[in-house]
Amino acid sequence: MPAAMTPVMDGCQQAAHRLCQVLTLGDGREADKAQVPAYGDMEGKKLITATDTQYSGSLLQSLNDQRLQGLYCDVTVIVEDRKFRAHKNILSACSTYFHQLFIVAGAVVELNFIRAEIFAEILNYIYSAKIVRVKCDMLEELIKSGKLLGVPFIAELGIPLSQVKSMAGGEKDDSPEAQSNSDPKSQESAKNSPSSSKAGVSRIPVIGDAFALYSSDEPNIIEDESDDDDVIFCSETMPDKPVTSEKKESSQTPTLATNGQVSDTKIAAPSSQSPQPVQDTKPQPQPPVNISLTTPNPPPNCSAVPPVPQLAPVSVALPDQTFQNAASLVTAGLDRKQAAPDATQNLPKLQPIGIIKPKTELILDGNGISSCPVSSAVSLEQPTITHKNVSFDGVQKKQVVTFSPASSSKPGEYKIKIADVVSGTSKDSSEPRRILDGKKIITLDTASEIEGLSTGCKVYANIGEDTYDIVIPIKEEEEGLVKLEDDDGFPDRKRMKIKHEDHYELIVDGRVYYICIVCKRSYVCLTSLRRHFNVHSWEKKYPCRYCERVFPLAEYRTKHEIHHTGERRYQCLTCGSSFINYQVMASHIRSVHSMDPAGDSKLYRLNPCKTLQIRQYAYIADSSNSVPVISDGGIVYDIDPDKSEPASAENQNHSNEGPKPVNWDDIFLQQSNQNMFKPTTSEGSTEFEFVIPESY
DNA sequence: CCTTCTCCTGCCACGGGGT
DNA sequence: ACCCCGTGGCAGGAGAAGG
Numbered sequence: 001m002p003a004a005m006t007p008v009m010d011g012c013q014q015a016a017h018r019l020c021q022v023l024t025l026g027d028g029r030e031a032d033k034a035q036v037p038a039y040g041d042m043e044g045k046k047l048i049t050a051t052d053t054q055y056s057g058s059l060l061q062s063l064n065d066q067r068l069q070g071l072y073c074d075v076t077v078i079v080e081d082r083k084f085r086a087h088k089n090i091l092s093a094c095s096t097y098f099h100q101l102f103i104v105a106g107a108v109v110e111l112n113f114i115r116a117e118i119f120a121e122i123l124n125y126i127y128s129a130k131i132v133r134v135k136c137d138m139l140e141e142l143i144k145s146g147k148l149l150g151v152p153f154i155a156e157l158g159i160p161l162s163q164v165k166s167m168a169g170g171e172k173d174d175s176p177e178a179q180s181n182s183d184p185k186s187q188e189s190a191k192n193s194p195s196s197s198k199a200g201v202s203r204i205p206v207i208g209d210a211f212a213l214y215s216s217d218e219p220n221i222i223e224d225e226s227d228d229d230d231v232i233f234c235s236e237t238m239p240d241k242p243v244t245s246e247k248k249e250s251s252q253t254p255t256l257a258t259n260g261q262v263s264d265t266k267i268a269a270p271s272s273q274s275p276q277p278v279q280d281t282k283p284q285p286q287p288p289v290n291i292s293l294t295t296p297n298p299p300p301n302c303s304a305v306p307p308v309p310q311l312a313p314v315s316v317a318l319p320d321q322t323f324q325n326a327a328s329l330v331t332a333g334l335d336r337k338q339a340a341p342d343a344t345q346n347l348p349k350l351q352p353i354g355i356i357k358p359k360t361e362l363i364l365d366g367n368g369i370s371s372c373p374v375s376s377a378v379s380l381e382q383p384t385i386t387h388k389n390v391s392f393d394g395v396q397k398k399q400v401v402t403f404s405p406a407s408s409s410k411p412g413e414y415k416i417k418i419a420d421v422v423s424g425t426s427k428d429s430s431e432p433r434r435i436l437d438g439k440k441i442i443t444l445d446t447a448s449e450i451e452g453l454s455t456g457c458k459v460y461a462n463i464g465e466d467t468y469d470i471v472i473p474i475k476e477e478e479e480g481l482v483k484l485e486d487d488d489g490f491p492d493r494k495r496m497k498i499k500h501e502d503h504y505e506l507i508v509d510g511r512v513y514y515i516c517i518v519c520k521r522s523y524v525c526l527t528s529l530r531r532h533f534n535v536h537s538w539e540k541k542y543p544c545r546y547c548e549r550v551f552p553l554a555e556y557r558t559k560h561e562i563h564h565t566g567e568r569r570y571q572c573l574t575c576g577s578s579f580i581n582y583q584v585m586a587s588h589i590r591s592v593h594s595m596d597p598a599g600d601s602k603l604y605r606l607n608p609c610k611t612l613q614i615r616q617y618a619y620i621a622d623s624s625n626s627v628p629v630i631s632d633g634g635i636v637y638d639i640d641p642d643k644s645e646p647a648s649a650e651n652q653n654h655s656n657e658g659p660k661p662v663n664w665d666d667i668f669l670q671q672s673n674q675n676m677f678k679p680t681t682s683e684g685s686t687e688f689e690f691v692i693p694e695s696y
Numbered sequence: 697c698c699t700t701c702t703c704c705t706g707c708c709a710c711g712g713g714g715t
Numbered sequence: 716a717c718c719c720c721g722t723g724g725c726a727g728g729a730g731a732a733g734g
Binding site for chain 3: 527530531553554555558559582583586597598606609
Binding site for chain 1: 698699700701702703704705706707
């Protein structure tokens, strides 16, 4: 040990010794787990080599801790009803799918081809290099999902361990690769050379290091720390877990016959090599992209393969100017065989993509726009790495989304088309055109200028031929950072307040449309989008008090609960009949009285809700005087107050505070603890008895 | 074809917090 | 007092499902 060498150490040796001490003692790690510095030529120049063999492991652990705390997470992956916060860099490094996805995707991505439970396992693996206690019946799906996401280790779990190089013969340390791995240069070359990583192994793909944060120093077997785990899996690299467990491998490791590729879905085995620089990347095996183009939101668990975002916009007809669905407005998936600008006139809903996601920072220097000296390239400019994109390479370049009423083939229709843009100088783009809602809006008139924009800029539409509105959130990044890190150490607390994580902004003719970043629906009102976005994020959940259903919108729940209570608030003023909702009432008025409930005449009234604690005001349905009034009671129901108010205690607390509504979450929190409002818990009668009126 | 139900989205009122 | 923003109810349309 170096300590014994101290008396004869020179300065270099002492430095090395100190380094060794740091390595072994600096952060409490044990000395025998760190590779001590090696002394080179003791007589000549002293070369010191010190390897912190635990660095990669501790780094990964730190990253995982940060993920679990939501710290510095820059992407939210929505799978089914669950959200997963993560770091783009990590996902990108471990998954070829994410690597490509994040070229164009924003801060929120939604996966509809994988189950949340499976993704959770994959994510745990990405951040821990371990797969722990996965049920055998999940393994096949896990492997399939690993293939879809391009996570090689998981994708190749079906390979019998005996075929894995590092397991064969157990002589991994003596393998040429293991030896070469000790040389950083060799490591580097191995990373960049798939063939080199497969040296000596011809039968199976070799698990490369693209998916692992560990440097490939010591190929090892991953084994879970717990002794009672049922399954272990093999990995090349796990420096701090150099444990081999042949017994478990031989007896319990599943050996599935799913090693081959899923031919019917054209899913290729994930690449075993590291994600290449974009410029160098050839089309890699990816989940096919040709199936979701007409289904922007396929149902969860569908067998569809992941829709890789496309980079090329396509022309699409717009229904008038209403922009009911921005999927037909902003972007559209581009059939790789249909690049003609006007070939998609009658396309159905297409997979929305093509949002221009600039990559570099835009600087407003007072007089104009100057992009940072980064390799200014909009995503559209980058040689893309999916075969689909490659197929459009050259077409996408210098193509932007244009929005031209004149280009529409039908009266009143707008069309987005692909247009070649000739680079040129901006005419009037130097000044921020206007300030809107805390954002600067500038206008560029050439696509080349857009190339210099950053992800902080919201460039989502043009306003005319070769002119583009650019929305620049002011201090967006600062806001995001600040709000991600809450004072009390709970980074999630203000997550909802992070700006622009949920939408793009599209400006057409000076009007702002808010585009959901997940499904690309457009909204005139930002509040509508925020409300809508909960159906993706499930940031808030609205459970029914009477059954197990959960709703993403409070209004849905309220309407649903009214069905439980049976209350009929809508009363026809012509015949006095009451109805459970507007639709039934309107149908009644139209069919029975042959009148239009939406007309000017006052045909119905809405009585205040008696059975639910909702806002105590009602609208008198009079389109000419739609003033909210506090109803004095519809006298439709005679409700036992002792039983009609599920939150009676809460109401009593607020009884002296006016009509302040009770927070549902407070109510539900209490209720959930007491489990007192579910119908099955009531004895003999429901909690909500009320006298059914004659009209019922 | 009709009815019923759910979903959706613009609109608006309310309430809380900040200035 | 005013403004901003989040919340959530309402209107009314659209579409799906079922009879």
